[in-house]
Amino acid sequence: MQTEPKIKKILPLLILVSPLVLGWLALFIGAYGIEPFDILSYLFDAIFNPVALDSGEKAILFDIRLPRIILAGLVGIALGGSGVALQGIFRNPLVDPFILGVSAGAAFGCALSVGFFPHLPVQIAAFVFGILSVLLTFTIARTQGEVSRLPLILSGVIISAFFTALVSIVKFLVDPQKLQSIVFWLMGSFALAGWRTVGIAAVGIALGLIPIILMRWRLNVMSMGEEEAKTLGIRVTRERIIFIAASTLMVSVAVSVSGIIGWVGLMAPHLVRMMTGPDHRSLVPLSMAGGAAFMIFADTVARSLTNIDIPVGIITAVIGAPFFIYLMKQGGSESWGR
Amino acid sequence: MTVLVAVILLLTALVSAACTETITFKDKLGRRVNISLPVRRAVFFETYELTAALGVWDRVAGISRYAYTNDLMLAVKPDIARTIPSVGSGFDVNIEALLRLRPDLVITWAFNPETIRFMEEKGLKVVALYPESIEELYEVMRLQGRLFGKEKKVERCIDRMNRIFTLIGERCRKVPPQKRKKVIWLGGKQTSVSGAKGVNNDLIGLAGGINPAAVLKERSLDVSMERVVAWNPDVIFIWGGAKYNAGDLLGNSQWRHVAAIRKKQVYKAPQWGTWSPRLAVVALWMAMKTYPDEFRDVNFFKTADDFYRAVYGISYRSVSRIAD
Numbered sequence: 001m002q003t004e005p006k007i008k009k010i011l012p013l014l015i016l017v018s019p020l021v022l023g024w025l026a027l028f029i030g031a032y033g034i035e036p037f038d039i040l041s042y043l044f045d046a047i048f049n050p051v052a053l054d055s056g057e058k059a060i061l062f063d064i065r066l067p068r069i070i071l072a073g074l075v076g077i078a079l080g081g082s083g084v085a086l087q088g089i090f091r092n093p094l095v096d097p098f099i100l101g102v103s104a105g106a107a108f109g110c111a112l113s114v115g116f117f118p119h120l121p122v123q124i125a126a127f128v129f130g131i132l133s134v135l136l137t138f139t140i141a142r143t144q145g146e147v148s149r150l151p152l153i154l155s156g157v158i159i160s161a162f163f164t165a166l167v168s169i170v171k172f173l174v175d176p177q178k179l180q181s182i183v184f185w186l187m188g189s190f191a192l193a194g195w196r197t198v199g200i201a202a203v204g205i206a207l208g209l210i211p212i213i214l215m216r217w218r219l220n221v222m223s224m225g226e227e228e229a230k231t232l233g234i235r236v237t238r239e240r241i242i243f244i245a246a247s248t249l250m251v252s253v254a255v256s257v258s259g260i261i262g263w264v265g266l267m268a269p270h271l272v273r274m275m276t277g278p279d280h281r282s283l284v285p286l287s288m289a290g291g292a293a294f295m296i297f298a299d300t301v302a303r304s305l306t307n308i309d310i311p312v313g314i315i316t317a318v319i320g321a322p323f324f325i326y327l328m329k330q331g332g333s334e335s336w337g338r
Numbered sequence: 339m340t341v342l343v344a345v346i347l348l349l350t351a352l353v354s355a356a357c358t359e360t361i362t363f364k365d366k367l368g369r370r371v372n373i374s375l376p377v378r379r380a381v382f383f384e385t386y387e388l389t390a391a392l393g394v395w396d397r398v399a400g401i402s403r404y405a406y407t408n409d410l411m412l413a414v415k416p417d418i419a420r421t422i423p424s425v426g427s428g429f430d431v432n433i434e435a436l437l438r439l440r441p442d443l444v445i446t447w448a449f450n451p452e453t454i455r456f457m458e459e460k461g462l463k464v465v466a467l468y469p470e471s472i473e474e475l476y477e478v479m480r481l482q483g484r485l486f487g488k489e490k491k492v493e494r495c496i497d498r499m500n501r502i503f504t505l506i507g508e509r510c511r512k513v514p515p516q517k518r519k520k521v522i523w524l525g526g527k528q529t530s531v532s533g534a535k536g537v538n539n540d541l542i543g544l545a546g547g548i549n550p551a552a553v554l555k556e557r558s559l560d561v562s563m564e565r566v567v568a569w570n571p572d573v574i575f576i577w578g579g580a581k582y583n584a585g586d587l588l589g590n591s592q593w594r595h596v597a598a599i600r601k602k603q604v605y606k607a608p609q610w611g612t613w614s615p616r617l618a619v620v621a622l623w624m625a626m627k628t629y630p631d632e633f634r635d636v637n638f639f640k641t642a643d644d645f646y647r648a649v650y651g652i653s654y655r656s657v658s659r660i661a662d
Contacts, residue, residue: 031561059592060567063591063592181526181581184560191527191563194591304562307559309529309562
């Protein structure tokens with residue numbers, strides 16, 4: 001039929017703008033209850049009339065709601081982009097951004113900071129240990145200059161288990177209040193998002209995102225297989241390192257500002273792959289956009305569904321899993337682009 | 339001769355039976371516990387700050403490991419780590435160490451029913467406590483008074499606490515209803531608020547404040563920052579163990595329109611446990627910060643010092659003091 005190709009054509013565009021659309025809608029939702037007309041007039045003021053008076057509602061809109069939405073989008077980009085890159089490198093649909101140990105390392109950084117070093121900010125500790133854990137994974141997996149997929153995954157599992165055990169030790173030793181702080185941080189939340197956090201996240205995520213976007217066509221080649229890629233002139237080990245480094249940087253920054261949010265990095269690439277196919281030239285940016293859209297949606301639900309600010313990791317899992325099952329049933333054999 | 343021995347033995351048995359009284363107490367989990375008095379070897383996983391007031395160290399066979407880092411315990415009994423063994427905490431009981439102490443009563447948190455069942459199976463007598471209001475705290479204090487035969491001391495302690503609460507009540511009653519301030523208590527995170535249940539809410543009520551977070555019926559909840567700003571509290575108290583302090587909120591532009599930040603009424607509470615006679619001092623401090631005009635003639639330091647000396651026998655200077 002004539003209409004089918006048309007949808008297929010605009011679908012990528014729809015996915016690309018979905019985070020912007022959802023972000024726009026999210027501006028109108030929140031506990032404070034600002035009238036939509038007022039929101040529009042504040043936005044107008046911000047662009048065309050910068051000397052207009054400050055007010056409580058403007059502060060809510062521009063200093064609390066807007067940075068939170070943007071941060072959610074940035075973290076979604078980081079998780080979606082990292083997920084698609086790692087799934088491409090490992091040629092494995094079960095891979096998520098945390099497979100190399102970054103989340104376990106960041107969790108340990110958080111636990112150390114909350115439990116024993118109150119003057120060390122949680123974000124810095126989480127970031128440093130996130131990177132450290134992937135370095136450890138990498139060092140263990142490296143044999144004779146080669147970094148192969150299976151050793152990487154195995155050492156990722158080992159390092160994750162190791163750091164998770166250390167987190168448990170810390171949780172055991174500290175008093176109940178600190179324990180609760182650690183547990184809640186691990187569940188993931190954007191509750192304390194502000195412009196400073198957005199700035200830091202934007203820099204870190206951009207640094208990781210740019211190499212992955214520029215080199216995305218190489219993922220097509222690498223997913224053909226190691227031997228094929230080598231014969232086509234791709235230096236597989238070097239490319240792997242670059243992708244892993246960029247992905248780790250993005251995800252470490254994301255985890256340090258928002259805690260551990262699962263499912264997004266696994267699901268967003270799959271969903272996009274089901275809708276637009278496995279070509280990484282489109283898959284990579286669309287996974288990032290899809291991740292951002294999903295994250296903004298989940299965070300908006302988390303902060304406005306009930307009186308409580310639900311940890312966003314719970315929302316992503318509760319919405320994501322059933323929706324994903326539904327799509328897999330619909331997609332059938334197309335779910336991995338075969 | 340044998341008749342005399344028999345009579346003596348019989349009399350001894352009768353006398354010792356008469357000395358053993360049994361009380362029945364319904365604990366936080368609804369269990370009816372029969373405790374025979376007097377208690378000689380008690381193990382405290384919780385509410386150990388009350389024991390510091392009673393001075394019954396010879397009857398304390400074991401204590402929670404958290405007591406070793408508690409400022410009050412260290413001030414009242416500096417050698418506590420050497421003289422009273424620890425058996426873990428309410429969450430992680432070392433059952434062998436506990437049994438070796440041969441306690442006749444174990445006082446613990448109400449949160450671990452499996453642990454309590456386990457201890458009972460091993461033949462221990464367990465009372466589960468978790469005071470959630472000042473009334474319940476008094477109940478627990480009076481129980482401990484009965485257990486150790488220190489009812490008079492407990493009543494004196496409660497009397498001291500009531501004196502402070504009465505002072506607060508008198509002064510705060512003078513504030514007209516429309517001038518009542520909205521007060522919130524923040525926890526480990528800047529968006530963790532204390533709701534309608536629990537001691538923090540009671541303290542706010544006692545200090546004559548209104549807790550806007552009392553629409554939430556739980557003890558403590560995470561809410562979105564927008565909601566806290568929407569409540570627009572006049573005074574904010576921060577839990578003593580939080581990683582952030584008043585300066586962080588005052589300097590945060592996201593909070594700049596909140597009344598408490600504009601009027602600079604943000605305070606960090608001392609890092610004291612809540613189930614303790616010290617509650618009265620915290621309540622006074624909170625009331626004085628919320629309605630400073632009503633308490634201009636009250637010298638906080640002296641009132642606190644008098645209280646500590648009367649209840650614990652130490653000076654206020656020897657414990658960790660409130661930052662302000």
